Amino acid sequence: MHASTPRAVPEYALQAIRDLIEQEDYRAGDALPSQRDLAERLGVSRTSLREALSSLSALGLVSVQPGKGVFVQAPATQLTASNGFAWPFAAQVSAADTFQLRFALEGFACGLAAVTLSAQELDALQDNVEQMRLELRASDFERASQLDFDFHRRILQASGNQAMLGIVTSSADIFLESQKLPFIRPERALETWKEHTKILRALGRRAKAPAQKAMQQHIRAAALRTGIAFVTLGD
Template sequence: MNSHRGISQQAAEAIRTLILEGGYAEGALLPSQRDLAERLGVSRTSLREALSGLASRGEVRVQAGKGVFVGKGQDARGAVPAAAVDWAFGAQASPGEIFQMRYGLEGYAAGLAVARTTPAVLDALAANVEALRVELRAGDFEAANRLDFDFHRRLIELSGNRVLLDLLGRSAEPFIESQKLPFVRRERVMETHAEHVRILRALERQSASAATRTMQEHIRRAAARIGVQFATPA
C-alpha cells in the first residue's frame, strides 16, 4: 500500500504484532511514539493515525505525557462467532465449558509446574514453541495442533498432580478439539505462538503467579478468538 491511509493501517497491524509477539500484557507501557515510529519506519503522523484507530477499538490507550498502553480491545477483534465453529462434543460439553475448565485447571497446573522445571525441561519447551512457530508459518495446522497439545500436556504433567493428568486423559478429545478451534482465524494463528512464548518466559523467571496468569490469559484469548466469553475472577 502506498497511500497515507495504507501506511497507517500497516503500522496498526505492526503494533498489534508487537503487542502479541513482544509479550505485552494489558496495561503494559509500549515503547515511546518516537521509538515506535523509528522501529516501524513510518512518520509520526502515520503513527498517530494508527494509534488513533487502535485506541478507538480499545486495543491501546494513549495518555498524554505518559505514553501508549495496551488496552483490552486486543482480545475482541475479529472473533469467529461460537455458533459458527464445528464442535463434535456437544453432548459432553460446550466449547465454553471446556475453555472454563481449562482456564481454572491449566492456570493452576502452570503455577505448580514452575517448581518442577529444569534447564532441560525449559529447553524442550522452547524447542516446542519454536517448532509451533515454524508449523504455523507454514500453514500446517495439524502439526501445529499436535505441538500445541503437547505443550499444554507437558505443563500438566509438570504440575505433579495425578488427578489433573487423569482429567486430561479422560477429556483428551474435546481438549484437543478446543485447541483447534482458534485456528479457524488464519490471520490470527500466530497469537497462539506469542502467548506460548509469554508462558515460557514466566516459567523461565520461575514465577508461579506469572505462569498462572499468562496461561489463563492465553486460554481466555483463545476462547475469545471464536467468540466465547466467560466471566473470570476479578
C-alpha cells in the same frame, strides 16, 4: 469476490467452503471438487485455498488426502454451530465450559510448574514453541494444534499433579478439539505462538504468579478468537 486485505482471503475461502458443503448437502465421506476447481470457483489463489483447507482440516471438518483429494469429514449439521464453528462434543460438554475448566485447571498447573519443572522439561517446551513457529509459517495449522496440545500437556506433567493430568488424558479428544478451534482464523494463528512464548518466559524465570496469569490470559484469548466468552471469578 472482494477482500479488503490479502489476509482476509483465506478466511473468506474458509467460510465459502463451509457454505458450499452445507448448501450443496455434502455428506461425511463425500469428495469436494479438486483444489484447482475450488480455487477457480471461489476466485482465490491456490495458496489461500490451501490455508483455508488446512484450517478446516484442523477443525475436523475436511480431510485433505494428498494425491486423492479433499473429503468432507464432518456432517453438514456440524457446520451450523451458533458460534460459527464445529463442536462435536456438544452432547457431552459445551466449548465454553471446556475453556472455563482449562482456565482454572491449567492456570493453576502452570503456576505449580514454574517452581517444579526440570531443566529438561523447560528445554522440551522451548523446542515445542520453536517448532510451532515453523509450522505456523508453513500454514500447517493441524500440526500446530497438535503442538499446542503437547505444550499444555507437558506443563501439566511438569506440575506434578497427576489428578489434573488424568483429567486431560481421559478427555484428550475434547481438550485437543478446544485447541484446534482458534486456528479457524489463519490471520490470527500466530497469536497462539506469542502467548506460548510469554508463558515460557514466565516459566523460565520460575515466576509462579506471572506463569499462572500468562496461561489464563492465553486460554481466555484463545476462546475469544473463536467467539467464546466465559465467566471467571475476576469478572
